[in-house]
Amino acid sequence: MIRRTSREWLSDEVPAEPAPGLSWEDIAVLHDALLRLAPPCRELLLALYFDPEKPSYAEIAARFDRPVGGIGPMRGRCLQRMRGLLDEGSP
Amino acid sequence: MTAPTGSSGAAGRPDFGTLADWLEGRLDAEQADRVAAAVERDPGLRAAVDWLRGFMRCAEALPLRTPPPLIRQQLRQHFGRWSKAKAILEQPVVRLPAVLMFDSRLDRPLTAVRGAADAEVIHLAYRSDLADLVIDIHRLPDGRLRLEGQVLPIEDSVAPVFEATATGPGIEVRTIDGDELGRFALSPVPIEADALQVGNGELVLLAPLDLRRG
Numbered sequence: 001m002i003r004r005t006s007r008e009w010l011s012d013e014v015p016a017e018p019a020p021g022l023s024w025e026d027i028a029v030l031h032d033a034l035l036r037l038a039p040p041c042r043e044l045l046l047a048l049y050f051d052p053e054k055p056s057y058a059e060i061a062a063r064f065d066r067p068v069g070g071i072g073p074m075r076g077r078c079l080q081r082m083r084g085l086l087d088e089g090s091p
Numbered sequence: 092m093t094a095p096t097g098s099s100g101a102a103g104r105p106d107f108g109t110l111a112d113w114l115e116g117r118l119d120a121e122q123a124d125r126v127a128a129a130v131e132r133d134p135g136l137r138a139a140v141d142w143l144r145g146f147m148r149c150a151e152a153l154p155l156r157t158p159p160p161l162i163r164q165q166l167r168q169h170f171g172r173w174s175k176a177k178a179i180l181e182q183p184v185v186r187l188p189a190v191l192m193f194d195s196r197l198d199r200p201l202t203a204v205r206g207a208a209d210a211e212v213i214h215l216a217y218r219s220d221l222a223d224l225v226i227d228i229h230r231l232p233d234g235r236l237r238l239e240g241q242v243l244p245i246e247d248s249v250a251p252v253f254e255a256t257a258t259g260p261g262i263e264v265r266t267i268d269g270d271e272l273g274r275f276a277l278s279p280v281p282i283e284a285d286a287l288q289v290g291n292g293e294l295v296l297l298a299p300l301d302l303r304r305g
């Protein structure tokens with residue numbers, strides 16, 4: 001049977017609208033492409049572009065145990081893979 | 092469109108990383124000028140820059156959360172159907188009547204529902220050939236109702252997220268969202284609503300409602 005807690009779960013946790021300027025479809029496509037990236041690339045792009053704390057390259061390098069100078073080139077490769085995945089999903 | 096390649100934007104054609112550095116202001120003035128000039132004359136680089144700008148804008152605005160389950164399921168169904176054979180596209184949605192099997196009001200007096208501040212909940216249970224449906228009805232302070240339901244498919248293969256619509260004369264109340272346990276909620280529903288339709292894009296259950304009876 002239905003649990004009493006379903007009231008909170010339905011109305012409070014589920015956002016009615018996505019962020020301004022984006023459709024849920026945009027978000028789902030981006031989300032799925034991120035999931036399809038290999039974990040190192042996914043984690044790097046999440047840290048660089050999606051983390052609201054905007055960590056510096058030095059912080060990210062420490063987190064990934066990589067030299068700071070390697071972050072930029074790795075980011076370039078990961079962005080290119082991301083672009084390839086999103087292009088694959090385009091009609 | 093040719094993708095930017097090469098290891099460095101310092102001398103040759105700027106690569107993707109260099110373009111990102113340029114957009115993020117990480118290059119010195121001389122390097123930035125070189126990249127700007129290259130982008131100006133190369134349509135492939137302009138396309139790459141446009142993509143990077145779009146990606147960064149999306150990333151800025153993107154909440155790091157998964158879309159609601161119902162939206163995800165609908166999108167997956169759309170993509171799935173789109174990529175499969177036409178025969179699947181043409182498969183009709185199965186519409187089934189749901190038959191009322193249990194109504195808690197039959198055993199309870201009217202005043203028990205309307206009287207107390209913490210009003211009792213009415214329980215309904217329906218059955219169909221492919222799924223059972225249970226509904227809890229809560230009375231709101233303004234006399235309208237909140238319906239909380241759950242679809243219990245008989246087979247695991249049924250898509251689990253359902254949305255619901257309560258209808259009646261001049262009435263149409265839809266769910267905001269459902270979850271992956273088949274639960275949904277409708278509110279506020281006028282007592283004049285006389286039908287409930289619950290569907291997941293493949294299966295629709297049609298259940299009669301009698302909300303006037305206490």
